[in-house]
Amino acid sequence: MQMGLVGLGKMGGNMRERLREAGHTVIGYDTDAELSDAESLAAMVERIDHGPQIVWVMVPDTVVDVVIDELAELLGEGDVIIDGGNSRWIHDAPRAEKLATRGIEYLDCGVSGGVWGITQGYALMVGGEEATVAKAQPIFDSLKPASDFGFVHAGDHGAGHFAKMVHNGIEYAIMQAYAEGWELLEAAGHVRSVRETFNSWREGSVIKSWLLDLAVNALNEDEHLEQLRGYAEDSGEGRWTVEAALDLAVPVPNITNALFARFTSRQDESPAMRMIAAMRNQFGGHAVKDVAAAPDHVESAPGEEPAHPAKQ
Template structure:
């Protein structure tokens, strides 16, 4: 049996709460803290740390990037030499080096860990990408072994401080591009009247196809619940990591057109009507006389090239 450990876990949302449950099932003792008292095992960060056995104490932080530094700073005043802080959130990789240096002055070791798996990780395991010193990784390896999927893959010590979050950032950038490709293909199939079932077409790709993936499985799950996605608004938020991926690509002069396009497509989704597309329609009308809809005049009015009479809808 793998060696079991005791640890603190800060942030018990959808990811953190499920990670606590998976670790406990593996025999680890997890004392969780969350600002929601209904989820929390401890009354405060101080109470959580006090309930951990001495030497070495391990605390996993699973909170949004904007509050990581505040949480880590408070923990730095509660922990001591040889203790370990793991940041498992979607943090920006450039923050990890300075954070590790700050903690090192207090004798506290630090790891950054990119985590993928979503709400399914509790049963299927989490893909873990870790950055930091090898000795620290070895010290807490039983935790990683319990969180990762069973089998050979799902864990990597990606490199030094920042490497784990950098790898997870690129992972999410790739995820953006794959999702965008599936989404565009779905829209094209829906528009093709002679394709009788888009859902079953997607479903057929789940075995034997070179584009099969877990994301495809999840897409089919969504189509099974709402075949034409009529109950969903066409709005997609971005977590921040897509932006960071494009920023890193710019800094390194690495072309990532598909990832960048997928990010910008999410921005378009937040507009009721795209101003850019209105400009494109206007320019097409200027140089080619293409008919464009005049929204102010009503849905039946279609303007023609400047200087000409409006085109009749039947002439489009």
């Protein structure tokens, strides 16, 4: 297939490469000219020379609507816009309705996989109409893992981003549990090697997971995480998960506590938060804050990581 891809940061750039390796023609656009294949959105769309024209958007939530509005002026009947960023699900249905007045179709797609997705594939959670999903299915098939898992048409508009939001809330809670267990083992002194104990859980244990693998990777690089400050941002989805739970009267105490623990990390040094920072760096390539350079307080809006303003 031919497609456009807007936003060529850590996720978008790797997705472009994976799609190209699968045989698709991808014309990418980024505000960073060194990353971009086209000098403008208009130039990108022009180079998609047979339809339907499909454009995947991978930009921060704060600028999604600006990009989509500009694309709406360039695309036409039967074309498709896919928002694959960490956008808030409540905006998807209004976007779809607005684009439908121009005959443009819309999908929201939650994407998980971090910097490892280029080789291992991405978990994709898609929201939108079935016929539109079918148009883009070859793209989804190329991005997802090679196994039968990793892709779901979650439901109508907003379902993809809602599923990804809950996915990230679960991620917060799992990371927090590993981090607290690591801190407890380190503090007790009874276990000869906490790193090797974590390593032993990677096979045969009911708590084995990819996050555990990444935690061990971090411990192999810095056994006691002495080079990290216990400081972790929240990128928005954890907050949105808790807010949705409040709206639906669903108790999510573990996810809520994990979110609040990240807030705590910005106030006082926390050994557990060094592990959170280490795991985030392992799967997402998030820059690690220098202890001396870190500010006492950082204001952040949901969907943003002001200390690390890289594109998605």
